[in-house]
Amino acid sequence: MMKTIKSISAMRRYTMHLKKSGCSIGLVPTMGALHDGHCALIRAAKKNHNIVIVTIFVNSKQFNSRGDLKSYPRSLRTDRRLCGHEAVDILFLPNEKSVYPLGFQTEVFVKNLSKVYEGAARPGHFKGVTTVLAKLCHIVSPDQLYLGQKDYQQAIVVKQMLSDLNLPISLSIQSTIRESDGLAMSSRNLLLKPTDRKSASVLYRALQEGKNKIRLGERSGYKIRRSILAVLRTEPSVEIDYIAAMHPYTLEDMKLLSKKVVLAIAVHIGNVRLIDNIIVRIDK
Ligand code: AMP
Numbered sequence: 001m002m003k004t005i006k007s008i009s010a011m012r013r014y015t016m017h018l019k020k021s022g023c024s025i026g027l028v029p030t031m032g033a034l035h036d037g038h039c040a041l042i043r044a045a046k047k048n049h050n051i052v053i054v055t056i057f058v059n060s061k062q063f064n065s066r067g068d069l070k071s072y073p074r075s076l077r078t079d080r081r082l083c084g085h086e087a088v089d090i091l092f093l094p095n096e097k098s099v100y101p102l103g104f105q106t107e108v109f110v111k112n113l114s115k116v117y118e119g120a121a122r123p124g125h126f127k128g129v130t131t132v133l134a135k136l137c138h139i140v141s142p143d144q145l146y147l148g149q150k151d152y153q154q155a156i157v158v159k160q161m162l163s164d165l166n167l168p169i170s171l172s173i174q175s176t177i178r179e180s181d182g183l184a185m186s187s188r189n190l191l192l193k194p195t196d197r198k199s200a201s202v203l204y205r206a207l208q209e210g211k212n213k214i215r216l217g218e219r220s221g222y223k224i225r226r227s228i229l230a231v232l233r234t235e236p237s238v239e240i241d242y243i244a245a246m247h248p249y250t251l252e253d254m255k256l257l258s259k260k261v262v263l264a265i266a267v268h269i270g271n272v273r274l275i276d277n278i279i280v281r282i283d284k
Pocket residue numbers: 029030031032036037038040041146147148149150151174175176177178184185186187
């Protein structure tokens with residue numbers, strides 16, 4: 001039976017007890033509105049740990065616009081059912097006041113990796129992410145944290161934080177789960193108007209075009225970005241935020257592609273901001 005815990009102290013007491021009895025804990029942090037992408041993280045964690053903890057917390061600190069926070073989809077009832085169905089052991093639902101009580105003033109910030117791409121487009125976003133994840137890691141003391149490749153930069157920023165803060169927690173990054181037309185699953189997809197939802201499939205097609213060009217021998221980061229741009233431009237409703245060919249660990253712009261590259265894009269369609277990426281391995 002799934003246990004639901006709302007208080008931070010109860011969560012801490014329970015995980016201390018679990019650790020003492022030798023349990024291995026996998027943590028899947030989410031903001032709810034759960035979909036198959038989240039389920040994939042839960043299933044991966046279930047394979048490796050006796051105890052899987054899912055947190056649902058819509059973290060106000062990682063939103064850089066009030067409107068975005070307000071419109072973020074919430075569906076606790078179905079989320080709870082889905083977690084039960086996936087045999088989650090503990091659903092942790094802390095509330096805003098307990099996570100950020102009056103007088104809260106400590107922030108965790110990964111300086112350089114947080115500056116570029118998503119960090120540049122959404123000031124304060126990663127500071128919010130790393131602050132809440134540092135707290136969740138302290139409260140839950142998991143052995144492993146499960147994040148999605150869908151938010152590639154987030155995973156790299158969090159990896160750096162775990163290392164810098166000497167947190168004895170490994171990171172597992174799971175592949176992106178997609179809809180049948182290639183659109184990466186995201187809670188934000190629920191906010192797309194039907195016509196925009198159709199247009200949104202262009203993101204994956206554009207990334208695939210970049211990958212094809214690499215397969216055909218193109219090694220110029222600039223030219224790959226241009227080929228992605230050309231596909232995105234076929235959808236007039238898509239407003240481009242950035243197109244990147246980045247180094248998988250440093251996130252630096254790759255001018256000459258070699259070994260491995262992350263092709264990443266961020267766009268607006270209607271009022272909805274969507275991101276996606278693929279990792280392309282380069283043999284020669
Ligand atoms: P969120 O609830 O959007 O904060 O996401 C919680 C976790 O699920 C993050 O680690 C995301 O990267 C991951 N995630 C979101 N969408 C997907 C997806 N389509 N496939 C795999 N993981 C995902």
